Structures are given as structure tokens and as C-alpha cells.
Amino acid sequence: MDSEKAVRRAAIFGASGGIGGALAAILADRGAKVLAGSRSGIAPDERCRGFRFDLTDENSIAAAAADMADEPPDLTVIASGVLTLSDGTGPERSFRQIDAQAMEEVFRLNTVGPAIVAKHILPLLSRSERSVFAILSARVGSITDNGLGGWHSYRSSKAALNMLIRNFAIELSRTHKSAIVVGLHPGTVDTVLSTPFQSNLPEGQLVSPAIAATNLLAVIDELEPSDSGKIFDWKGEQIPA
Template sequence: MSDVGQQWPRTAAVFGASGGIGAALVRKLADRGVGTIYAGSRNGSAPEATGLIPFSFDLTDEASIACAAESMRANSPELVIVATGVLTLADGTGPERTYKRLDSAAMGEVFALNTIGPAMIAKYMLPLLRRNRRAVFAALSARVGSISENGLGGWHSYRASKAALNMLLKNFAIELGRTHDQAVVVGLHPGTVDSALSQPFQSGLPAGQLTDPTEAAANLLGVLNGLGPDQSGKFFDWKGEEIPA
């Protein structure tokens, strides 16, 4: 069954719909006429939009993710975006600038939110993707997760959690490609977006480097629209340029 000449996606799911980028993605998808948009957040809140179906999930609670996926089974999404992530923890703990500041509990929390949580979403959402049509699973990553581009060091837990996420996405792409020849699994770097995640690190940024969430969402959806199965397993920035692992 071909999607040529048809609206794509007809159904989408955004995990992290209450965040700056996630909420903007939901609104952009609604503006583009996506018929059904599942919008997930920890408390079930989401921006108002036509065709919106809110749901709640917790990145650290696998059962909640399984329940959310099951609620979408009857009308499964063709596009899944994981727009979650943490840079500064709830208690104010930020990225470690030196290995001397590493803390096992904080490191475990960063990995739980940036790596394990998205992996659990993939575990339950990838099986819902249809084999006979275009399907995309994308997760927000970060350029600092690129091992080959790392020339500064520091930010240990954040860098490592995103590098691990990129590896998992590559694994998922290989496995899914064996059964879904139209599927795409990718990581996305949205740039420096004006959101709660980047707020503590915005001072001193060069003019024009900070992107509005609405613009970032449009950029990311534009990138996704241009990707095909040959790009599955790779990592792209908001301009559509591939970032090396």
C-alpha cells in the first residue's frame, strides 16, 4: 500500500507534549491537518488542538508507557516523536564539568530519563508501526552526544546518555528494517531552543543561535519529511545535515 498522494502522517504521537519543543510539535502537526495526534506528558496536559488525544506517561514507569501504547493500538501512529530529555535535574544538579563531580545517583537519573525512558517508548511503540506504509520513529538527541565531534569534554552524564541513545536508535533501525522496509528510525538535534531545558545555559549565546520552539518544530518536521529508509539509524540536525556518531 503506497502513501503517494495521501496525507502523511495521518496519525502521530508525541511523547513530551507539555515541553517547549513537544508542545510546538503538537501544534505544528495540528496545523498541517494530522487527523489524530496523541499528546503525552507526565500529568496528561497538552496544548489545545483539533484531533488531540491527551495521555499520561512517566519515563521511569515502564507500565505507564505500555499502557499508553496499548491505548493507541486501534489507530496506531505513523509518526512517533520522543520529545523528552533532561539536562538539569529537578534538584538543580546540572551537567558535570569534571569527572570529580560525578555522582552515581545523579548519573543514573540522567540515564533513566535520556536513554532508558526513550528505549522503553521504542519497546512498546515500534511494534505498533505498520509494515505496509511509511512509518517514522524519532527521538530528540543532542549534538554533544557525538563521540567523534567531542573536543571539549565535560557534561559527562548528558553526553554519555545521548551517545547511548544514538546507539540504541541505530540498533532499533537495524532490527526494524528487517520487517518494515518503509520505516525510518532517527535521532534529531533541534539546535539550541528557547525552552526550560536550555534556560540556565542561554547567557552568552551568540546572536541568532537561540531558536524559538515553533521554528524548531517546523525545522524538525521538515527534516523528517525528507528522510527515507536509507537514512534510518542516523542522526540529523535541524538543518537536515547528518551528525557523525
């Protein structure tokens, strides 16, 4: 890997999850200084420094960003999100199942929360050196690629997130020529998020968090400023809007 692309400082929002924890561990293996964020504030790896944040609490995000201001991350990954809510409410199979309160919660966690993280972290990024701000998105957020329908709240929350990623990239490019803002689709990963939907998957489609994190970091390693605003899958292939 190009030494100019080596991650020195990383901030993982959602390090208590499978992918986030794996990202933190691999980056620590590489020698990066890793800040690992979760609601508890406890780092999943003793080599990382934990910080507390809650996607529904802007004050906690602002406080975390303030603590990073002296040494801003050159890689930030938002690895938080929701598919099935804590009360068991899952993706809608029909528009008849749409519930306003459930939809609002999905958007708050998948779209609004990451937007607030961007609000506080993007201003910290270097104006001269390479930095990457990545958010875990999903292929089902693609309008062009949608041939099945359903999953209304999740799909639309990710589609809105993808639009925000594009917006952030455009705005940041005016002042931060080496900054990259992207969405990343990790594939189907063996985590709590995907557990209810793992049956009948083709052999080899489900991967471990460690493999998913390794794949995503390989994509991140190759990103250029011209990639900012785009959504990529775990193979590095661009997903259409």
C-alpha cells in the first residue's frame, strides 16, 4: 500500500458491532491509533481507546469530535445502522406494513445519525492531506438496482444516506481537495443485523466480520479523491444510485 494512504489515526463509530470491532482490530494490527466509539464507551480491543457516542444524541457526538480536534482522524468509519428495531420490528414486505414511528426510528439511526457525525467530524479533516470519511451503506439503497421492492424504511433510509454522501463530497471538495467521502456496502455479514435473514443464502455469500472488514479496508486503501461521493461494494465496484 502507498505510504501516503497508510492510516495513522482512525475513528470507528460503532466499534461494538461485528464489522466495527473487526475494523478497529485490523487497523490496530496495522499500527494505527484507533478511537473506538460505542454507546458504552468501552473499546473492543485493549489497543484502542474507547469513546462514548449515541447516534440519537448530538451532544455526545459533538463531545467526541471535540476530543479528536487536536489529532483528527485520517480515516473515519460509521459502522452503525439498523435493519430490525429493538422491539423486533423488521423490514416491511408491503406498504401496508409501514408504521410512521418505526420508519422515523430507522431514518434517525441510518440517515440522521450519520449526518450529525459528518456535521461534527468533516470540519476536522485535513485540508491538505488525504483523509477518508466512510459510511456503511447498502446495495438495497440503490434506486437503479432495485428490482424487488419492499423493505421500505431500510431501502429509503439508505437511499437518503447515499444522497447525503454525495452532498457532503461536493461541499467538502471545495475546501478539502484530498478528502474522500464514500459509502461502502460490506456484503452479507454474519452479524446481529443479518441474523434473521441468513436462511437460504447461497453458499459463500455470508462472510465473517473479519473478512468483511478486510475487504472494506482493501477498498479504502485504493480510494482516490475522484471517488468521493460514490458508493462501492466490498469488491470495489461502484453501486449505481
